[in-house]
Amino acid sequence: MKTHTRAVVIGGGVVGVSVLYHLAKLGWSDVVLVERSELTSGSTWHAAGGMHTINGDTNMSYLQSYTVKIYEELERESGLSCGIHRVGCLYVAANEQCYDYFKMERARARHLGLDLEFVSMDEVKKINPLIETKHFISALFDPNDGHVDPSSVTNAYAKAARNKGAEIYRNTPVIELKPTPSGGWLVVTSQGTIETEVVINAAGLWGREVGALVGLNLPIMPMEHMYVVTNEIPEVAALGQEIPMSIDFDGESYLRQEGKGLLIGTYENAAKHWSVDGTPQSFGHELLENDLDRITDAMAVAMERYPCLVEGGIKRIINGPMIFAPDGNPIIGPVRGLRNYFVATGVMAGFSQAGGVGLAVAQWVIDGEPGMDVFAMDVARFGDHVNKSYVLEKTMENYRRRFTITCPNEELPAARPLKTSPVYDKLRAEGAVFGAANGWEYPLWFAPKGVDPVEKPSFRRSNAFPHVAAECKAVREQVGLFETSSYAKFEVTGNGASAFLDKLMTNKLPSKDGRAGLCPMLTPKGQVLGDLTVTRLSPERYLLIGSPTATEYYMRWFQSHLPADDSVAVRDVTADWMGFSLTGPKTREVLSQLTTEDLSHAAFPFLAARQMTVGLAKALVIRVSFTGELGFEIYCEPKFQRHILDRLCAAGAAHGLRLCGVRALNSLRLEKGYGSWGREFSIDYNAAEAGIEKLTKLDKGEFIGRDAAAVAFKAGAKRKLAIMAVDVAETDPIGNEPVLQNGKVIGRLTSAGYGHTVGTAIALSYLPVELAKPGSKVEIEVLGEMRPATILAEPPYDPSGARMRA
Template structure:
């Protein structure tokens, strides 16, 4: 077929992801689609995938994406006439340890909120379903009957056939050599056979996406790793349609395939693979066998299924797969090139997610914004350092194994650490800080005390830091605590048009006096929350946007993307220029008065305002804000001055009961107070009205802010869901997130976030519930509420208001 000179959409990459996007775009009526593959379809990484199709993942978003595959793959043959090889054999995750059994039980509980059929099993029941398993090796597991496997090549061909039937053109043997970009927008895809002018381009070239992205100046932070599996000989005892075994404690999976067994691994320490080691035209190639590396997974497989020891190996396959530094997919419109979309970095989950990703990405392309919550997967989340090859090489050796590692609460990355340190890092470490990581920053999560080992000891129960954090929490509630919040993202947005532009982009009123702090959300056209930030008006023409470290790149991208081209506005990331000390608690005013001559009274320094003050030997911008529900100030200090101010605050705070506190205490405190966490409690799928944040929306201002029309429709039509607050009646269990919420024996929702509330004496959580026809508060008070935790229902109290200081009296003292 001759290369067309023009197309509405050009897709780069002929694996299952590119095929799925083409299929779903044409389903939405975009028939002018061209799919380019430099070799043959599926020739990169798709062809050697194991083809597992699982519905349940560890987060709500990932489960939402993956469960669609089982439905689509089972219907493709009827639609296209092309066999896919999809089989609903079910999957059988098994546990060798009690901790793993808890993890599996949590996954099965999450599945209930989606209506996914799944059952916990005893070892004897596992034996019935899979007679080859040596059940002396396991203590239990689960069965998910709707799961299965598919043939990656056949499934890709079926998707391509469906796309072609609706007008898509699929061209093989075409190598992309560049992109035409004008004024920050994609205009063409350049190939070795000529250029194709286009309105939209989609990059989904698997492990090669990083290098191809560079041709357009787009950073795609992914890196390859060697992924290995073996195929055994056939045996009469290997019956057809055995469920797929997933032994994550042994970091292996075992799939029956035409009377043989396929044994694959996600080992703890993988072999990172520089793409430079592959031939230039690597298509259906394989990497060399590495039995030294695969020895332990194979031993684990023989232990679980003893028959394997008797079987010869017919094929050892070793091929490249692409992984990302945070083990999440890369989806969305490139931050710096409009209409260039990326769908890559699938961490060896491309087959099982391909259907959902194709649907979600095609809707994003057609609508111009996501139609579901994809914030955690958005390519805009990355920082520039994450394209660094040394960083990727080290981190990806860990990323592969994280798929089968224990998904512990608060688990921290172990590789590529120490990338970004706050100015106080050494001081905090000397005082017992135990660090976690976010956006590359080393952050003090908790402080070891009373002989506690200053390292994480993970558990689904109370971890070793539990009592240490209690002390930090109690100090914040009863005296004063000091948090190093220097990792906050800080962005100056300034210029003559700053106010007018922010009035359009933000939901709250930005036309405030100098020195006023505004809490606001930024919304998509559906009224969904894409950012949760504060703005401080520093002058008539300058604002400072403060956001979480993890979301700053996305938040900056959203503002930048929505500025009018003619606007006179400049954005500057000043994060590294300012350290932030957060002084919180009922005695914070006393401490501030000891270190500064400024007036910190309510009258002189009301809540929600900012003042420049003298402190120690320097000046700082002090903001009276809180994310813990107590009186307090945040000090924004030029980084070179923060050391001496920190030392002074610690010295003067000691008589007041000052404690250093970290992010785990912050999470506990904000959860008790009902402060929402972006990405959990508020997402692009939730509106401020549903989240109870209507106070941060200004319907009085004249500006037609993004999402206003949607919120006004929602107000007029009424809410269908609303956020509620929960507290367990038993002090023991630890809530996290994504646990089913039951009312009177029926599932009505799931928790969005949870933490132990030290002040209220039990775990607390937030979650959305359907709005009843009767009175909301009465419906919550009269129902029998339970929260399911790893299969066990725990009695809970539901409330329309937070359980700690619902009147906000503490922050105004």
């Protein structure tokens, strides 16, 4: 066994061998994998082997498509069969909501070049004569899908990796992980110790145990999952060819052919965790005790929809553990505070996702970034609120909803409310309908008196639409009040604070106390990493504010670049600063009643910040706006927030003040053409494409990504962020829909929604520069309909920004 290597992958399931293979493929041939038992132990060996390209996240769909496509390459490179059955998959819909979901997914697939098409019930019957079509109203066929043999795929990855120089050590459990002074690791195993630069935890069912070796509590939990293989069924044997897979969302089941019988599995409501306190080291190629009572109801529905199952009988029952994250997505990436330690776990859909996960993790290890925005899988999407109890509640919810259609406006209830601001109960009493981000509850919209504060899930305009419109109108004409307590907030202090931030930010830092600035951050390759408001409180103290979902993501970035001399400290102070955004043309009239400070434009210009008294409470007030109107953000200690809310509401009553939520904020920012983090600003786009040249000061000295940004600006962007007005009827685009010109896909929407005060749907998209000319006509596919859209020369609302700077 080697004693030194560049990277050690821990875990010999399909995810681990995929990571190993991709590391070697990308040039790191001096890598090894250690497996506690045999390859495929744990979950891989008993998986059903389904492969699918559909996913609600566009980039994850791309990585799943990559996973499906790589199997042929693996066969060529390894000389081994992967047991590929590319028979396609029929997704059947029993209700209109599921039908809408299919329309959305087909549209998104166009951008990825995937050929998904609707088929009639007559065609369904031809493709799969076993389906009783009377239960369904539509069907979507994906020819890319199918299934593979789990053990064959794993061994093909392993051999292809070995062919490129990688080594695999079986029956080699990891006993200890020790950091080295150089930033690497000592991997202590039962067969000896390996010194390595990088460790990748791909231990699957044992991911928690491997994480615990370094003090890490990974948010994953095993769930029991059962599927049934039937005896030979005459109707199946008589088909003469293999039928496509079928997924019945309403029936919560999946089905495929297995020889001359069928394999059917369910994600039942009577779900069950397994080995909550840790996976036994002795577990490997065992199955769990059969528990058919759990799936009886789902099987009864399946027998109605596939009648031949009634006569099939059971050949064998597979009940095995699968690893789940709270939201069902994989957990990958570097871990904050653990240098050169990566995770690649929580991959419950391994044969749809392992190839893409392996590619992204290998690129992250080698290049320092994953090559595309993978935040939906990033371990940093979870905050410090994600403990064992939280994981238990959310994994149970996720398992039960695996085949339940979740609408874009739907907020799931498990493990909520968790983090609440001091005014949570007051806002709820005022009709707030809440969402959650990083564990924090925040208002989505407010139901007026007499209206039930519940939003009905939908892919179309919901019952919230007129109330959000009224909130937008109040902001544009009078004054709106948004709660901002959930915003990510960081305090950077120390005599090295300025130099530290100057290295991270593309823009010049505020040069005076009491000033704020808009400061993006880039990766070393010049891709957009972040977007923050930076306020200088003193020469050695700064407050940074950003998106709530990016809290852990930003903290990881900050900590990984801290100087070693303790001259800088970074703290997450989100819970220490509660806040509001007061915005609209009547804002000064309201706030001036609560303070003796001069709020005039001359005394308090845009991006000024000041410590002042609001009512009777101390607060930090920053003049900034995300709505395009005059606005102030007000931050205070939690003990003062209720007082400030009461005083603002009392002072605003005469000026038409209205409580507002994030739905209105999103509509208002679209009317201004403002991008947001995770949509327009992500590592999918470089500085030139994102249009942040004015916020990127190449002459200010060195900063991360400067050289790459300079090259991008000099070369010019090949695509630009375009704003479009979309002609809609009663259904609005929401984001990720394809943009077509002359029938050809030229981009996808990053954000979209209805602009309530301009009277049209607004969309943002990165388009080829030559096709993004103002006045150009394009089409947006919105739930199966091609809607005409026009590229605008400027945002439709106050393009000069005069109102915000008034």
